[in-house]
Amino acid sequence: MNEMSVNGEWRSSKVSTGTTIIAVRYDGGVVIGSDSRASMGEEYVSSRVINKVIQIHDKIFCCMAGSLADAQAVTNAVIHQLSFHSMQMDEPPLVQSAAAIMRSFCYTHRDELSAGFIVAGWDRKRGPQVFQVSLGGMIVEQEFTIGGSGSTYIYGYADAKFKPGMTREECLTFTTNALSLAMDRDNVSGGVVHLVIVTEKGAERQLIPGNKLPVLQRLA
Amino acid sequence: MQGSNCDYGGSKGLKMGTTIIAIEFDGGVVLGSDSRVSAGETVVNRVMNKLSPLHDKIYCALSGSAADAQTIAEIVNYQLDVHSIEVDEEPLVCSAATLVKNISYKYKEELSAHLIVGGWDKKDGGQVFATLNGLITRQPFAVGGSGSFYIYGFVDAEYRPRMTRQESQEFVINSLSLAMSRDGSSGGVAYLVTIDSEGVEEKCVLGNQLPRFYDPDIMEPSKAAKV
Numbered sequence: 222m223n224e225m226s227v228n229g230e231w232r233s234s235k236v237s238t239g240t241t242i243i244a245v246r247y248d249g250g251v252v253i254g255s256d257s258r259a260s261m262g263e264e265y266v267s268s269r270v271i272n273k274v275i276q277i278h279d280k281i282f283c284c285m286a287g288s289l290a291d292a293q294a295v296t297n298a299v300i301h302q303l304s305f306h307s308m309q310m311d312e313p314p315l316v317q318s319a320a321a322i323m324r325s326f327c328y329t330h331r332d333e334l335s336a337g338f339i340v341a342g343w344d345r346k347r348g349p350q351v352f353q354v355s356l357g358g359m360i361v362e363q364e365f366t367i368g369g370s371g372s373t374y375i376y377g378y379a380d381a382k383f384k385p386g387m388t389r390e391e392c393l394t395f396t397t398n399a400l401s402l403a404m405d406r407d408n409v410s411g412g413v414v415h416l417v418i419v420t421e422k423g424a425e426r427q428l429i430p431g432n433k434l435p436v437l438q439r440l441a
Numbered sequence: 442m443q444g445s446n447c448d449y450g451g452s453k454g455l456k457m458g459t460t461i462i463a464i465e466f467d468g469g470v471v472l473g474s475d476s477r478v479s480a481g482e483t484v485v486n487r488v489m490n491k492l493s494p495l496h497d498k499i500y501c502a503l504s505g506s507a508a509d510a511q512t513i514a515e516i517v518n519y520q521l522d523v524h525s526i527e528v529d530e531e532p533l534v535c536s537a538a539t540l541v542k543n544i545s546y547k548y549k550e551e552l553s554a555h556l557i558v559g560g561w562d563k564k565d566g567g568q569v570f571a572t573l574n575g576l577i578t579r580q581p582f583a584v585g586g587s588g589s590f591y592i593y594g595f596v597d598a599e600y601r602p603r604m605t606r607q608e609s610q611e612f613v614i615n616s617l618s619l620a621m622s623r624d625g626s627s628g629g630v631a632y633l634v635t636i637d638s639e640g641v642e643e644k645c646v647l648g649n650q651l652p653r654f655y656d657p658d659i660m661e662p663s664k665a666a667k668v
Binding site for chain 1: 590591592593594595596597598599600615616619620622623654655656
């Protein structure tokens with residue numbers, strides 16, 4: 222306990238999603254996962270059950286990381302713009318369109334915003350896709366991607382354990398294990414695991430409570 | 442070690458942004474490190490061996506400020522020599538770790554180095570001690586340095602108690618390889634030291650012989666979306 226935590230420095234901190242987010246692409250769809258903790262400063266958990274995986278269209282989801290206010294503002298703007306775009310084109314939007322709209326917001330307001338995203342989903346043209354839209358507005362498509370403060374701790378695990386061509390079950394295990402490890406080490410990630418699986422048929426949500434998470438440590 | 446006309450890393454000097462790891466197995470310990478020493482953005486030594494002997498069967502892994510870490514190791518090497526002559530037998534690993542801890546704690550405001558101590562002695566076999574910031578704790582394995590953050594998840598998932606000597610060496614090489622590919626301040630070659638009752642085995646794994654893992658950032662250009 223240091224002086225700052227005793228004096229309640231958290232009271233003047235903004236809410237941030239110290240977070241761990243992950244999205245993995247497999248042959249038939251994408252698996253998207255996140256933890257559920259929102260923190261203020263390093264010491265106070267302002268919410269232990271927020272959902273950081275937001276639906277921005279029927280089969281497109283995004284995960285938030287960074288400042289919660291900025292992330293929510295950008296997400297709401299993207300939902301609005303994407304639905305308008307979809308009406309204009311008279312067909313479901315492409316995942317890359319969603320990611321491009323997200324990126325254009327992040328880039329245009331890069332000096333004011335402090336939020337990063339993962340955009341993932343399924344569309345008819347290119348199937349399942351995962352995009353990372355990072356802080357300053359860079360966009361990159363990947364087979365899988367991790368983000369948020371907790372992701373630092375699982376870079377090694379993800380690099381070692383990911384193989385291309387995994388099945389849906391293997392992706393779910395990979396995602397849950399990775400989130401569980403990050404939540405164990407990062408003090409601003411925690412709570413429950415929110416999972417979303419998006420395929421051609423639609424989106425399915427799952428929730429894994431904290432006490433049902435895989436325990437991977439075998440120190441004894 | 443700093444050039445006189447250039448300002449490499451400011452007044453802070455050389456930093457060993459690094460990855461170090463040590464693990465006990467049944468009968469000994471394996472210590473591993475990368476080999477990069479950076480000053481700001483320059484790599485000033487790409488083949489530095491950060492595993493330093495404190496005694497015949499006790500080694501330490503250096504991280505943090507290069508000067509501080511090397512000096513602590515030298516001083517403890519001397520103190521252990523004296524101690525071992527006084528008690529007329531091989532020193533214990535926990536004695537070596539305690540000497541490191543004493544210096545780290547007494548000068549914690551001035552020093553900026555983290556040493557992991559590992560070795561073998563007759564009394565308790567293979568032991569690994571972490572001495573971060575002046576604490577001392579015995580652990581089945583320990584990781585340290587800037588690169589260690591990236592492999593916490595990996596070592597948590599992969600560690601199993603009572604691994605063999607071969608498995609422990611593979612564990613160390615895999616962990617170092619993963620950390621070196623993600624941490625800008627770690628890289629070069631991997632140095633390994635295996636200590637058991639028979640003696641000490643030193644090994645160097647070159648950069649191109651390190652295990653390679655799937656890289657999600659490499660995607661066929663034709664498949665990538667054009668945004």
